[in-house]
Amino acid sequence: MSANLVVPTMAEMMARGEQPDVLFWVGCSGSFDDRAKRITKAFVKLLNKANVSFAVLGTEESCTGDPAKRAGNEFAFQMQAMMNIEVLNGYEIKKIVTACPHCFNTLKNEYPELGGKYEVVHHTQFLKSLLDEGKLRIEGGQFKGKRITYHDPCYLGRANQVYEAPRQLIEKLDAELVEMKRSRKNGLCCGAGGAQMFKEPEKGNKDVNVERTDDAMETQPDIIAAACPFCNTMLTDGVKFKEKEGEVKVLDVAELIANAEDL
Amino acid sequence: MHYLAQALFLLLLIVGFGFFIKNVKKLIRNIKLGRDIDRTDNPKARWKNMIRVALGQSKMVKRPIPAILHIFVYVGFIIINIEMLEIIIDGLFGTHRVFKFLGGGYDFLIGFFEILAFLVVFGVVVFWIRRNIIKLKRFNQPEMDGWPKKDANTIIYIETILMCFFLVMNAADYYLQSQGYSHYVLAGSFPVSNLISPIFNGLNLETVALIERICWWGHIIGVMFFMNYLYYSKHLHIFLAFPNTYYADLNPQGQFDNLESVTKEVQLMMDPNADPFAAPAEPQGEPEKFGAQDVMDLNWVQLLNAYSCTECGRCTSACPQNITGKALSPRKIMMSTRDRLEDVSKIMDANGGKFVDDGKTLLNDYITAEELWACNTCNACVEECPIEISPLSIIMDMRRYLVMEQSAAPVELNNMMQNIENNGAPWQYNQMDRLNWKDEN
Numbered sequence: 001m002s003a004n005l006v007v008p009t010m011a012e013m014m015a016r017g018e019q020p021d022v023l024f025w026v027g028c029s030g031s032f033d034d035r036a037k038r039i040t041k042a043f044v045k046l047l048n049k050a051n052v053s054f055a056v057l058g059t060e061e062s063c064t065g066d067p068a069k070r071a072g073n074e075f076a077f078q079m080q081a082m083m084n085i086e087v088l089n090g091y092e093i094k095k096i097v098t099a100c101p102h103c104f105n106t107l108k109n110e111y112p113e114l115g116g117k118y119e120v121v122h123h124t125q126f127l128k129s130l131l132d133e134g135k136l137r138i139e140g141g142q143f144k145g146k147r148i149t150y151h152d153p154c155y156l157g158r159a160n161q162v163y164e165a166p167r168q169l170i171e172k173l174d175a176e177l178v179e180m181k182r183s184r185k186n187g188l189c190c191g192a193g194g195a196q197m198f199k200e201p202e203k204g205n206k207d208v209n210v211e212r213t214d215d216a217m218e219t220q221p222d223i224i225a226a227a228c229p230f231c232n233t234m235l236t237d238g239v240k241f242k243e244k245e246g247e248v249k250v251l252d253v254a255e256l257i258a259n260a261e262d263l
Numbered sequence: 264m265h266y267l268a269q270a271l272f273l274l275l276l277i278v279g280f281g282f283f284i285k286n287v288k289k290l291i292r293n294i295k296l297g298r299d300i301d302r303t304d305n306p307k308a309r310w311k312n313m314i315r316v317a318l319g320q321s322k323m324v325k326r327p328i329p330a331i332l333h334i335f336v337y338v339g340f341i342i343i344n345i346e347m348l349e350i351i352i353d354g355l356f357g358t359h360r361v362f363k364f365l366g367g368g369y370d371f372l373i374g375f376f377e378i379l380a381f382l383v384v385f386g387v388v389v390f391w392i393r394r395n396i397i398k399l400k401r402f403n404q405p406e407m408d409g410w411p412k413k414d415a416n417t418i419i420y421i422e423t424i425l426m427c428f429f430l431v432m433n434a435a436d437y438y439l440q441s442q443g444y445s446h447y448v449l450a451g452s453f454p455v456s457n458l459i460s461p462i463f464n465g466l467n468l469e470t471v472a473l474i475e476r477i478c479w480w481g482h483i484i485g486v487m488f489f490m491n492y493l494y495y496s497k498h499l500h501i502f503l504a505f506p507n508t509y510y511a512d513l514n515p516q517g518q519f520d521n522l523e524s525v526t527k528e529v530q531l532m533m534d535p536n537a538d539p540f541a542a543p544a545e546p547q548g549e550p551e552k553f554g555a556q557d558v559m560d561l562n563w564v565q566l567l568n569a570y571s572c573t574e575c576g577r578c579t580s581a582c583p584q585n586i587t588g589k590a591l592s593p594r595k596i597m598m599s600t601r602d603r604l605e606d607v608s609k610i611m612d613a614n615g616g617k618f619v620d621d622g623k624t625l626l627n628d629y630i631t632a633e634e635l636w637a638c639n640t641c642n643a644c645v646e647e648c649p650i651e652i653s654p655l656s657i658i659m660d661m662r663r664y665l666v667m668e669q670s671a672a673p674v675e676l677n678n679m680m681q682n683i684e685n686n687g688a689p690w691q692y693n694q695m696d697r698l699n700w701k702d703e704n
Binding site for chain 1: 514515516517518519521522525526528529530532533553554581583584586587588589590591633636637638639640641642643645646659662663664665666667672673675676678679680683684687688689690692694695696697698699700701703
């Protein structure tokens with residue numbers, strides 16, 4: 001199946017003298033984490049289906065430095081940022097799409113001051129624009145009647161005010177979008193942000209991802225929709241903790257649409 | 264006798280305002296201990312933000328019940344202060360209700376003040392019930408033990424007493440007016456205090472006049488006391504909410520500042536033409552600390568934030584880590600910052616304006632690493648704050664100090680950062696394998 005994926009790299013494109021419309025920034029999760037790789041592939045399938053002219057950096061991509069920055073290591077962050085900016089500027093990149101809200105936020109907000117000025121969009125915004133331009137059609141058949149609740153990633157929602165694009169995509173699936181009590185700007189973190197993904201939590205009486213999974217479970221969903229690879233991991237773990245993995249799936253918005261398309 | 268009262272009144276004003284100005288100067292000195300940061304850009308957006316958030320209370324409406332009660336107290340406070348002008352003129356010149364020449368307008372104003380005064384009392388009584396009877400969680404968390412809880416109730420008591428003085432004064436005045444006593448001529452309308460005035464029935468008029476005077480003096484003395492209590496309490500927000508929202512960070516919440524001092528070093532490291540042995544362009548003073556160990560390492564807006572905090576605890580009640588029982592409380596971050604700043608201020612006062620090292624720092628002695636490392640940087644606290652304080656920016660600056668000056672990150676985070684430096688990902692994967700997903704099933 002994945003043999004059908006067309007994933008050109010910037011180096012290949014440049015060798016052919018071509019410039020893609022948009023660079024797909026895959027991110028570390030999307031490149032290495034087994035669960036997140038499925039999101040990456042789902043998004044690529046949609047890009048291929050819509051005939052989007054895109055490329056990836058492949059082995060020339062490196063961490064944006066976001067987790068180092070949130071942990072307080074400004075040196076590691078700025079080293080990564082400067083190296084990435086050299087690569088991106090070298091390829092004269094104008095527009096970047098990424099499926100990771102952390103990469104999205106860092107590229108969009110923190111790179112410009114260091115010399116990296118690009119139009120940066122999240123994959124849910126990008127998919128929404130493909131839909132609006134008629135390049136992508138969403139058939140909701142298999143989701144009809146399903147209850148889907150959407151979890152706002154902090155770095156997409158509160159941090160960058162992107163609340164509607166992912167919701168509008170889900171609504172296209174003919175599913176019932178049910179909101180958690182804490183949503184949009186009041187959304188509760190999944191527990192991964194601020195470099196917590198990479199360490200054990202401090203002493204307390206509950207894990208944040210379980211607290212958030214409780215919010216989701218209250219809506220009695222069939223599917224918990226996420227738009228961030230880290231949120232996906234945390235909520236998947238939360239669902240497993242509740243021993244509900246048989247009944248409730250955690251899926252990225254891109255996966256929902258790719259599944260709907262039966263890609 | 265009149266002149267003695269006027270002289271006493273003048274003395275009260277001089278002492279009251281004199282002490283207040285002294286504290287304002289101290290406040291400004293302390294805030295200026297912070298590092299410089301430029302927040303003068305985009306004045307138009309800043310004014311708009313201040314008018315919307317501080318004056319318009321746009322972020323309060325999220326919780327409607329306290330929002331309505333707070334509006335009563337807030338509008339009451341501002342509007343009733345118009346009455347202060349009359350009280351000051353009367354006090355200085357020995358007049359009585361000097362604005363009564365406004366006629367119908369005066370009746371309206373006094374009537375309006377009375378209704379507001381009643382609403383203020385209603386508001387603070389409910390506030391007291393929420394804190395002391397219902398015991399809402401956010402008012403009863405560990406950092407509120409002791410002085411903060413007492414402070415909150417003291418403010419409620421002072422406001423209640425002030426409003427009672429005001430209403431009883433009017434009630435006595437109204438009673439005396441109706442009896443045609445002495446200089447108490449008909450002026451004002453008293454929709455609330457006329458309900459109180461029957462308590463004076465049967466008292467002799469001189470006693471009622473004495474009560475009127477006691478309330479008048481009690482009110483102005485109370486106002487002077489309250490004005491000077493502010494510096495020592497969480498109530499400074501009534502003034503500082505305005506500069507605090509004006510100087511707030513206007514960037515997207517997810518955008519953290521890039522440390523300029525680091526940028527210079529990284530650029531030097533990455534510039535192939537840079538001469539590593541070149542002398543610095545300009546003579547440099549003490550090398551800048553990375554991040555914040557103490558309050559002097561924070562910027563002045565963060566210190567202003569600390570003085571502005573009303574300890575309402577909305578931040579803490581929205582914090583994912585606090586909700587799940589961790590040590591982190593964004594409100595405590597602000598309270599600890601202010602506590603430290605006040606301790607620094609006292610040391611300076613005792614040493615002729617110079618800070619002398621007391622062996623303590625904001626980090627460890629006031630805020631622990633455990634609190635700092637719990638943060639999700641999710642911005643829930645920043646979003647919640649009705650006056651746009653950012654506990655997160657302080658947490659981040661202190662994490663920076665821990666990592667870049669002390670190499671004191673939790674070991675898992677050190678591994679993560681090493682991986683990023685070595686192989687360009689937070690995990691130990693080879694950068695050359697980044698595109699492997701393409702061909703995997």
